[in-house]
Amino acid sequence: MDLIPAPVSSVRLPDQDFPLDRTTTLTAPPELAGAERWLRSSLTAATGLPLAPGRPGEGVELLLDAALAGEAYRLSVRPGHAVITAGGPAGALWGAQTLRRLLGPDAYRRAPLRPSGWVLPGVDLTDGPRFGWRGALLDVARHFLPKSDVLRFVDQLSAHKLNVLHLHLTDDQGWRVEIKRYPGLTERASWRERSMVGYRSAGRRDDRPHGGFYTQDDLREIVAYAAERAVTVVPEIDLPGHTQAAVAAYPELGNTDVVDTGALGVWTDWGVSHNVLNPSEATLRFFEGVLEEVLEIFPSEFVHLGGDECPKEQWKDSAAAQARIRELGLSNEDELQSHIIRHFDRWLAERGRRLIGWDEILEGGLAPGAAVSSWRGYSGGIAAAQAGHDVVMCPEQHVYLDHRQAPGEREPVPVGFVRTLEDVYRFEPVPAQLDQEAARRVIGTQANLWSEFMDSARDIDYRAFPRLAAFAEVAWSALPADPAARDFAGFEQRLAGHLEVLDALGVEYRPAGGPHPWQTRPGVQGRPIDGPPPAV
Structure with missing residues (x-):
């Protein structure tokens, strides 16, 4: 049935097919109304069938079974009756996604290609995810992505049963979230005068101003749209590094005794700026104000505060920062960064939220309630898990999907290591070094798409797919822990049918034989x- 990600179990029943027609109904209890609404909207658009509400025991029916885990479901198809039984709203949505897939690639169109011939194959299927966090990071700070493209990306995640959109909203090169009490963050920090074209050593520039931001209502819309598709949006506000855009808008946030922060602009280079936040109480109050508005927009349990790649040269040279270290009784600049992260860990915990940050937050001591996104390999995640902290595994060596997919000059703006489709399929999120208790701390995994070299949705499509489909199966399915034992050949066979789904969705993925001419740079x-x- 070409299902990606692969279900826990499925049995095809060839003589039990269910043809759909204009009399077919769709019914669900109130608790599953969201999944019912999404399924009716999607299938009516693609098939032209009204799928009116009906009676229990007929048509397509969604049922709730509290004995199942929240994201688990069963799907049974018989003549005249298809039943999705789910442990909760998310499980019902995943079951609905599978039912849509069983109807074939044309079920992903936005208008019907034919008036009839829609058939659900007879099947008994049981399914549920391996990990609770199955994420993808979308960097909208380096290159802004219009809201419509973010919503489109949410649809792509949900179609692959990925349930976390990590939205990287701020960086040295741009600030993308409206904060009403600090209008300079959108008036000044949301755009830069120009951009690098490719890697810095080439010295190429595009002298076109680049920018954009999401209003708070835009972001509420994205959050609500994602929730209807069982996707949680986790915002990232990076600090204390990766903050030159904020300092450009509010110079008092910088280390004013060592640099003329009033002369700074939003950074036009890629990489890591040395202009970082000063560690004063006033700066902490500023970002508490930012986060108060962020929490009003994003209901997610986790809030990502970056904490990565914070150069400390300015703190070493700053008399004010050194005085702050002495005032707090700290030993060095690493502990100063840890103080800032610990402060916001407590601040978020007091409001019922949890901090998550990149593995640099381990330096100088990890905040007690913090979770770790392990990006510099497995080691940070291993240390955090063994210390009792939750971990999301996203090592750049495996699942940074901005990295090139093949060697050679045809790959557009080739970055990083070669990470093929097979490489991603053989990625294992739980390191063998962890014992059973520590392994349970690996709450999930995430693929990251950094956008220095991607300035449009078409570029994101090319770098993400089809590798994100392979990653989705790693995150969802019960694959062998030994990567060498995984049936990549079987995945490739299923992928052939899945690519037709991507075609119907309008995803401009990388062809197996290499990029189309218009995908090269x-x-x-x-x-x-x-x-x-x-x-x-």
Whole structure:
């Protein structure tokens, strides 16, 4: 049945098919109204069938079974009756996604290609996810992505049963979220005068101003749209590094005794700026104000506060920062960064939320309630899990999907290690070094799409797919823990049918034989890394 991600179990019943027609109904209890609404809207658009509400025991029916886990479901198809039995609203939505897939690629169109011939194959299917956090990071700070493209990406995640959109909203190169008490963050920090084209060593620039931001209502719309599709949006407000855009708008946030922060603009280079936040109480109050508005927009349990790649040269040179270290009784600049992260860990916990940050937050001592996104390999995640902290595994050596998919000059702006479709399929999120108790701390995994070299949805499509489909199966399905034992050939066979789904969705994925001519970027220099990724 070409299902990706693969279900826990499925049995095809060839003589039990269920043809759909204009009399077919769709029914659900109030608790599953969201999944019912989504399924009716999607299938009516694609098939032209009204799928009016009906009576229990007929048509397509969604049922609730509290004995199942919240994201688990069963799907049974017989002549005249298809039943999705779910443990909760998310499970019902995933069951609805599977039912849609059983109708074939044309069920992903936005208008019907034919008036009849829609058939659900007879099946008994049981399913549920391996991990609770199955995420993808979308970097909208380096290159802004219009709201409509973010909503489209949410649809792509949900179609693959990925349930977390990590939205990287702020960085040195741009601030993308409206904060009403600090209008300068959108008036000044949301755009830059120009952008690098490719890697810095080429010295190429696009002298077109770049920018944009999401209003608070835009973001509420994205959150609500994602929730209807069982996707949680986790916002990221990076601090204390990756903050030059904020300092450009509010110079008092910077280290004013060592740099003329009033002369700074939003950074036009890629990489890591040395202009970081000062560690004063006033700066903490500023970002508490930012986060108060962020919490009003995003109901997610976790809030990502970055904490990565914070150069500390300015703190070493700043008399004010050194005085702050002495005032707080700290030993060094690493502990100063840890103080800032711990402060916001407590602040979020007091409001019923949890901090998550990149694995640099381990430096100087990890905040007690914090979770870790392990990106510099497995080691940070291993240390955090063994210390009793929750971990999301996203090592750059495996699941940074901005990294190139093949060697050679045809890959557009080739970056990083070669990470093929098979490489991603053989990624294992739980390190073998962890014992059973620590392994339970690995709450999930995430693929990251950093956008320095992606300036449109078409670029994101190319780098994400079809590798994100392979990642989705790693995150959802019960694959062998030994990557070498995984049936990649079987996945490739199923992928052939799945690519027709991507075609119907309008996803401009990378063809197996290499990019189409219009997907190349001749002459734009990247940053390829030769040789295999280092062991992690």
